[in-house]
Amino acid sequence: MRLLRSSAIVGLFTSASRVLGLVREMLLAAALGAGATTDVFLTAFQFPNLFRRIFAEGAFNSAFVPLYAGKLEGEGPTEAQRFARQVLSLLFTAMLIFVIVAQIGMPWLMYLLGPGFIENPQTFELAVLLTQITMPYLLMMSLSAMLSGVLNSHGKFAAAAAAPVLLNLTLIGTMLFSGAGGEQMALFLCIGITASGVLQTAWLWFSVRQLGVRLSLRLPRLTPDTRRLIVLGVPGAVAAGVTQINILVTSSIATLEEGARSWLYYADRLYQFPLGVVGIAMGVVLLPTLSGRLRSGDVTGAANVMNRGLEVSMALTLPAAAALAVIPHFIVTALYQNGAFTADAADRVSLAVVAFAFGLPAFVLIKVLSPGFFARQDTMTPMRFAAVSVAVNLVLGLILFFGPLNFLGLAIATSVAGWVNAILLAVTLRKRGLLQPDARLLHRIPRILGAVILMSAFLAIADRHAVWIIDHSFGIPLLALVVVCGSGALVFGGSAMLTGALRISELRDALKRP
Template sequence: MSLIRNFLLVGGGTGSSRILGFGRDMLMAAALGAGPVADAFFVAFRLPNLFRRIFAEGAFNSAFVPLFARELEGQGQEAARSFAQQALAALTLTLLVLTIVAELAMPLVMYVLAPGFASDPEKFDLAVQLTRICFPYLLFVSLVALFSGLLNALGRFAVAAFAPTLLNVVFIGALLLIVWSGHAETPTAGVWLSWAVFFGGIAQLLMLIFAARRAGMAPALVRPRLTPGVKRLVALAVPGVLAGGITQINIVIGTMIASMAPQAVSYLYYADRIYQLPLGLVGVAIGVVLLPELARRLRAGEDGAAMHQQNRALEFALALTVPAAVALAAVPGPIISGLFARGAFTEADAAATAGALAAFGLGLPAFVMIKVFQPGFFAREDTRTPMWFAGVNAAINIVLSLALFPFLAHVGIAIATSVGGWVNAALLAIVLRRRGGLAFDDRLGSRVARLVVASAVMGAALVGVRVLAEPALAGMAGDKAILLVLLVGTGLFVYGGLAVMLGVLDRREIMGAVRRGRPENLKAQ
């Protein structure tokens, strides 16, 4: 089934990036820890990284892909290329102006991004310097998103899926140089990492431009004009970006509030990195693949087929994210310790980060369901309804974060993010169902019930392994890493075995998709 094959392809690309990202973050934890330099860099990277995640997860493409596909199928390749050129020109001009203004006003921007840093002038000035270096990445990654959307609309997912790995390769190289040269935990480390962000963005953009040229659809940079197509793109893109990027926007809101407490920004960053792995593997794949599939089906009048694809996407998403959420909530401590507790990152830091990870984990299924339900609106060129629900999500997040922060610190922010995500997912499902765009079939209901049982058993097994293995491994060299490997192996074995036995996962479907997704069968990608 092509839908699963494309999910696996995009998920594989995202997975390779996230695995490299874990290597990057392990090095970063050892080199920066959770001190003032780490806080300053994470704030500097937060805004461009927000746009990277928003655009990578398909928020911009929620507007661009349906319009580009309409031109391609209705008017032909030249009309589609012309529309892409107009979009490229408008996006480039807008982002250049935004970048120049932000660079000049960066101290004022920092009062918004991290108001708590104002009490520490040295940290504040460093954060301003690092953000100025990182900020142009926003331009590069936004243009990457446009080229990715163009390729995805043509059914070419591979290059766009694997492009983010370039940023992590550059990052890892910079971190190794920092450790080798003895600049760990110094402001110099922050400066070098910021330049890694800058050059990583250029590498990604060049890779996507080359892929578009090979596909025969590389748009030229023309004089910006406010054409009807551009007006329609803006009308759809602004609410689409706000709606599609709400999870990441909430993280930025959390960072602003967390900046008022020492180390809280770093704790949230490391917890965010862990739960973003399953969210990226599944959520990004769904956001990228499902939208063009639904748009194509609906445009052809195949409403039943579109409904079937949405059910299968939801089934696939929950089969992978519910067990991940259970694992993050059940054993967050060993996960954080096994990955990050070394060098400048202490066991106390790991314990503080674990609470946030568990809270984020509880919201993981909701974050992924948002990615399943939103394309049902976007494919019908409705980006406003998801935007309003995203606004409700953000309001809940802000109110709960401010209410819980004095009592639970950074963990309260993570709880607020998860609660907002569940409300958003529920609103999307209810309204889409009322409009006739969503109907859960019997297969979905049956498989979800079985995957919940399998996930619960797996969670109990993980807790049992931790209780038995932790004392036995205490004092042994590499005990944290060994425990993490045991837990990962147990989770995969128990859930995987039960999922196959209970019929949660269809082996024939998965293996067929994998066989069709082998490199020799993906020449068109």
């Protein structure tokens, strides 16, 4: 099995995108800080970006990949290409209509997306305008998701994983070279978002043509195959995108407290880094791998794939979650506190980071466990669990937000909802005999936890001596953070090797070319 190698390819490009994303957020924090203008920009970005994450980060693939891959293996490339053309035409038409309707209805839709903007007409109008500018990004990302699904089905993961880099490069370039500020900067950034969508779609279109697959737009028709895609795809989109849906709900409520939308966003970006590198990469690779094993009747092989996915994902996620929980203020101040981003904002973002850190393992587990259902073309069960999770997030979030915790209650609610969803998925897979932890997994997890505890102790000591570390890092907080996190990673790696949680020979073998 080359699961780790394939995940590493996706993770490598996703890491590049997330690193550039952190650079983007650092520039954004310095330029706009955490206030009303930032709240408006983030709302304009998040609505179409929600669909990018739902489509591009696995949800669309949960329905499309098994069907396309089945055509490819069972009926040949010609039938698979015909199916892809049907899907492309239907998807383009549906998303174009949706974007146009959303553009027209945005003044009314904003009452749901940003209820906190209603009291200020100027802020409300700006939010409507900026969201209208970014809406075409949704169309581009829907098409990009389908093209990525084609590439992934052929075992080509690199091009699709590299596409989001274009978004970050576009926005970084806008902030570095536009010379704008305030609302004008927000306007330029929204234009850049839509432009990057066009670039990503063009990149993936070229990659698919290089693969030898020729796609074109036709008159959309509801065929038995496309009906099957819709039946599987809608529940799959809700199920796989539940974390993002919860964040959208949380963000909408947060607009009622000025600055809260921004505080939660900056915290969200920090845990999205390991979620993207580990959870999304594992989810993208697991689905076609599991589908292939099950189509060939290799149930034992499919169970082994799932166990190794859990093992690798937790070995990479738990240290990241621990670091976010133990040294949140060190991380936030080093990355964000500059320019318009104040010390008070850093304190508030740090609180949200801790709350999200406890939910991070659950968010990754959702990405790893969901393919166990999707590969068997069961998207309804995860959708039902997603609905429960959204309800928990909404009810608990409202209770805590209007209680003593304010914005922090929203972050706590999102993490609790994530664990509810992950537990429901795991228990159901276990009951159906689809999740059978083997001896190796049960042997490794406690040892991984032990290595995480040792690393956490090291980070806690480093945090207490943060001023000394920064002074000896040429007074550069970001350099000090790199030193501390790098040292923490070495402590975890060494402890994991000593305890048997990880073995160099297994890593070397897993990363070899087939």
